Amino acid sequence: MKRSYVIKRILYAVFIFFVVLTLNFFIPRLGVRDPAERYYPPRGAMSDIEYEIIKQFTREQYGFDVSTFQQYIRYVQGLMRLDLGTSLQPGSPKVTTLIGQRLPWTLVLSVSTLLISLIIGLLFGTLAAWKRGRWQDTMLLNASTISIALPSFFIALMLSFYLGFELELFPAYTNPNMVAQFDWSWKAIQVVLNNAALPIMSMTLGGIVGYSQTTRNSVIAVTNEDFVITARAKGLSHTTVLYKHVLRNAMLPLATSIGMSISGLIGGAIIIERVFNWQGMGTLFLEANSTNDYPLMMGIMLFLSAFAILANLVTELFYVILDPRVTVGDRR
Amino acid sequence: MSERSVFLRVAQRGSSFLSLVKKLWQHPKGRVGLILVGFLVLVAVLAPVLAPYDPYDVTQRAEKGLRPSLQHPLGTTITTGQDIFSMLIYGSRVSLMIGISTGVVLAFLGALMGVMAGYIGGFVDNLIMRIVDVLLVIPTLPLIIVLTNFLGRSYFVIVLVFVLFGWTGLARIIRSLVLVLKNSNYVKAAELAGASRWYVMTKHILPGTSHLIIMNTTLTCAGIMVAEAGLSFLGLGDPTAISWGKMLAEAQGGGALLFGAWWWILAPGAGIFLAVFSFMRIGIVMEEVFNPRMKASSSIYKLFKHLNNTYLEEVFRSMEDEECPESSQEPDYLDASHAEGPP
């Protein structure tokens, strides 16, 4: 039963991926007569005939010389080989190479943000649920309204201003040397942490509040469940009840929201990376956008979507372990 | 299980829009939200009257980088000497316009999709839910950036993109509610009486969902305002208009941090905060009004804080057999507007 469920989820994820990659293939081809148009280099001082040669060359180079269907087949074949295409940047680097360079740096930010906000969020959320109705709880409620109303990039700017420029506690902007001179030495790691402090802070503030709120709500919901009373009636101590019965069940809705945030892990840092000039996927994407590097943009898009699909799938499969009730059928 | 009852409760409280506003007004937090939104709308409409300077005037070069003062309540920009207070006032127009228009269109689309998926079911439901699944995995912000690149940078495109990709959340909520409503007795009765699908959908299902839609719309408006600010901050908004997000982008690009011009960052941030906060307030209060359980549970704890011990003792004493309770009625000093059962 479980295996068939797992297989079903995997097949569905593959199906969604195919829909997404098809969309990804056709979106840049919508509304333009010549899809290769976006790939042509600037005309510069070239004459018509010269420019035609260049255009022809570009079409061949980027595979626009065959029918759309054949292009699609090629595109899918390329993906099978994990080839996301070639960037228009000078030197024609592979999109996968560029992503490979930037991905670790984004992960530094987003994974630590996720962990920190999750840990603190769990603590705060449990505390607020525990101290339900007291000032801790009220504060959390207000904080959640405020944190949604304060966009992360504004928080980032203010942190950069106050902690970076005024108090000079942290670098207000990322030092690119950090990336260039990274060598796994303790010092280099320190430099990275030092630089990552403000971006992580600005992202965790919202994350902490979000996770606290989810945790609080689901802990309260679970606390009201009968089996918690059963557990207490068994004579289990408060902490045992909390850890073994309440939190374990409260994790279920939390797992969904963690899954959601993992799927948005890489793309979510775009604005923060921009504020701090952090050399991650977000800035790569914005660079691609500002230089009209379509293959790179679409490659990143597909990568992010695939990552999200994978994250969702993993969450769903994780759910099977976490919640024995999930076997067959769609939870939604 | 409890979700279902919540939905039904929300659905059954159908009443006119006016009474809703009235309810919001009676709620202290709701009143704050309503006043703030009204204030913002007023500011947006009266922007030309209220703004002391022309916010588009980049020619005041002698006035560059001024700190807040009486002449310029929020100072001026470093690069062009524009009056930040006036920019702030004009910025409300973009925020409100985008937020409200997108929110309303989104509500229509989301409700339509949700009702179709929920009520018609079958193939339509399947199709819509598969679309939802697909849209859910495509990263929204990058997609919006790609589309603005392809379609051009204008507010029309931004609204379009927000609408095209933002309806999924509402549609899912509405769908679950419709699934509940569909099996409710009055809908069944209407169907048995031979009402057409369309009739049932427009006369029974839609009104049943209206409150959820309104509530979600206010929250969506708030969310869209944040998203719009983010897009403008990334330089993807309309380049000619003044918006709060763009003000922040200009502040960052113009070196507000380097110059220590905190007022240039704080002002648009406060604008965004105020607008989003007020809409969220209304949304949250609506949630409380429609779903009083939430409020009841939180107010119990407040109550405990102010619990009058002598009163409680009195209650306990009244339970004794010997003292025959003359006054089993409640003293009115613990009175509140809602009477609800225990959680």
Added chain:
Amino acid sequence: MTDPMLEVRNLKVAFPCAGGVIRAVEGIDLITKKAECVALVGESGCGKSVTALSIMKLLRTPPSVSRIDKLQLDGRDLARLTDREMERVRGRDMAMIFQDAMTALNPVMTVGKQIDEVYRRHTRLSRKDARQQTVSALELVGVPEASSRANSYPHELSGGMRQRVLIALAFACMPKLIIADEPTTSLDVTIQAQVLDVLKSMQQDHDVSALLITHDLSVVVNMADTVYVMYSGKIVETAAVQGLFLEPRHPYTQGLLASVPRLSDDKQAFVQIPDTVPHPMRKPSGCYFHPRCSRSSIPCPQRMPRLEPLENGRQVRCWHPLHQEREM
């Protein structure tokens, strides 16, 4: 006369909330003797479950407030125990069986593990020994293939099995007192009987006192020795089970009995008590039952009657108790 196993004196529970105070339990006394099964009967919303939870000291202080004069289990004063001490009593000295086994069991934990927890908490058994105990406890309540069922999750078991698991869980440490809160309500009638049998044999075989909370008088007949009838937070009648069934003294008891359809006596009409239980925040003045009572007269709306002792240790709270009039 043996010392009572459980003695409750003057238990009062209130739930303050916006708009007033919910008076859930208004000063009840309960006594359970050793190996005796006492039933607490009443319509839903009369405060039975709150009473049970109060005895277990499982009510949290927000949202409830309670007062009690005496709470003794086997001579031990529970009222003065700290939370920590109380934890050691629950599950070992007294245990509880809940109504809905589906929700009363943790859905993400195997049933075996949930029973293991009791042994791990209250005995010094190793993990392995605890499991052995669990399996034998399950066997005791008639769970077939107990050792493999122990590894099942609650949703994988049938309703009757789940309820048996709950019983096994409650009897795990052979407590002195079992509180069974509507133990069979959520089950099919046939399974109800099986589960009741199990419960009864467990209780009697191991000389455990029981407090049975139910609205179902048929259950009471099979199980209980003594019956307390509760109405709107107050005990209205106490009697041994035969006395009560044969000769109810309170009109409410009579109504309850009348509303149970009886196959044997088809002359007696199936009567329902008019109206419903009063809202716990808006209780009527005087006797709480008077708006629904056919015998209501002058003192009834004015004053609450006392719980008057009658013969055979019976007690009734009524201005116009039924006596011999019943013969007429």
Added chain:
Amino acid sequence: MLVVSTATFLTGCQKIDYPCRTDRTNTLYVGVVQSSFPSTFMPWLSRDGIAPTIASMLYSTLFSYDDDTGRFLPSLARQWYYVDAEGRPIVTDSGSIDYDRLEAQGVKTLINPQNGRTEDYLTVRIELDSRARWSDGRPVTADDVYYTLDIARNNYLSNHAGALAWTADLLHLYSNSGQLQLQGIFTYNHGATEQGYVIGEAERDQVVYLHVRGVLGAVTSLFTTVLILPEHIWEPIVSRESQLNSRNPDANMQHLYQHPVGSGPYVLDESESGPSQIVLRRNDLYHLTKDDSSPLYTVETIRLTLYQELNVAIYAVIQGHIDMLDAGLSANYVRLFEGRNDLFVSVAEGTYAQSLVFNVNPVASEQTPMRGLLADKNVRRAIALAIDPEMLIRLVANGAAVPMSAGLIRESLSDFYNPNADVLSEAQTAKLQQANDLLDRILPEKDEHGYRLLDGERVSFNVLGHPGEIELISFLEIQLQKVGIEIRYQAKGSSPETTYLWTSRFDLTIQGVIFSLANVDIMLNAHFVALGRTSNYGRLIEPDLAADIEEMRSTLNLNRKYELLYNLQPVIAELYYKVPLYSSEVVSIARTDRYTGYQVVAGATVFNSTNLQEIQRMDSSGGTASSSRGSDVGIIAAVNRE
């Protein structure tokens, strides 16, 4: 886990000194502001951002050019001169080119090997510096020069070789039948001796002969712009199948691009360079030295760090992460650096001029009444008069700019600048009066707001600009209001060629122009003559001007060329086709706590070759080297303007 993360987080809170602050080596940290570094070092292909600068440090040209004086300075080559049929230099006794003899004796009729036609050519002899070495140790030879020029001209080998694309004369033209025709120069390789030119055995590898058609401008820019490539590295790889192209993903080609072997003063440190940092090390084999034979470039290592945003880079300078910034700053920032003695603020004269361009001759499908109005020279003149350059300089450019002559030649090029071309330098009130008088005659009607009407419609123009130019356009709006003309901002597309220049879909636009001595012949041609060839730069049809520019461009006689240039300025000024606004100064900053001795170089940021040769590490024991550059070479090539 919590403990670990807290601990690591706290370590991140410590203040950390960046390596450069304590770096005792002779390493210059330079910040570069752009979106990405070039990952390839193909010297011709990329013209954007830092790429040409890096290419010019890795590779060398034959000569370099002193823009102020028009003199050639030696680089890979020591000297060049025209030779007559017998191979004798055509120079005067003082060593400068003898134009009288050049026209009489220099011209030679040859058969163009490509099309078989006979054409007139000049012959140039270039002598390479025998010390010049490739960074792999091989000497730079004449063959390398021939090879470079060959593939540069060969469209099948070097597709869109950007560096040469600008020199219109070196472009390959196609006839209608698609046949390739060579124009301009062709090289004359080992047949030089057969042609009767004398090449000594010893100098065989150092002497280059070129046959050049009568296009001097092309040749001079060729000398100073084409970076010479090593034949032994490139020849085995470049072929018709694998062209030199910036987007060629061929692996061999990429290897070639990413492992540059050049003859420039620096070599790439491949191991340390990456996507966000490029490290250049001084080339020990570089042949040019100072007089005391110490290295010409004082900086041993250059670490270029990529910053994507200017403010981030400025922050990095202030924090001391980098020593200097290769970016022009807005004058707004000068205020930020005031009173800081650890910073050197360089305010250099700009070579770049903002101009307002009128779409006087749109393609037929884009013709509108308003654009028709712009065809009237007097309307353009009125607009030009209405603009107050002083106000623009003071308020838009924050004072960091100088006025530009209407003749479009910088005033500081005092030898070439024609003051008569400065037709817009009167008092602003008088100019406004004139402008209104002019317009009153053409467009007497006005609407209630004071705007002039053309056939009942308000005279209104859209000005194309990118968002950074909104300020400038707002000021123009105010100034043109005073003559009753409305202008509005219109956003520029991402690529000027496809969005407006080629399609001529604009009324007015802001365009930056650089007319320097090195490129004036090509640029004037592109901006005023080359109709239909490139973009809308040249949609002004003015036959007399075109003829003069053509002559200026193609004359063999430099004296005549400069004379024409002098005379062209008033003509250009009077056409009011490109109205000069101002020429911004280049503001840039450097730290003074590690290096000292910064020079301000016209049109350049602090990061320029002069500073790389002049600045000294403060705590280095190098002492003060004299700073004169090889002055005794290249006398013959030195141009004498008289």
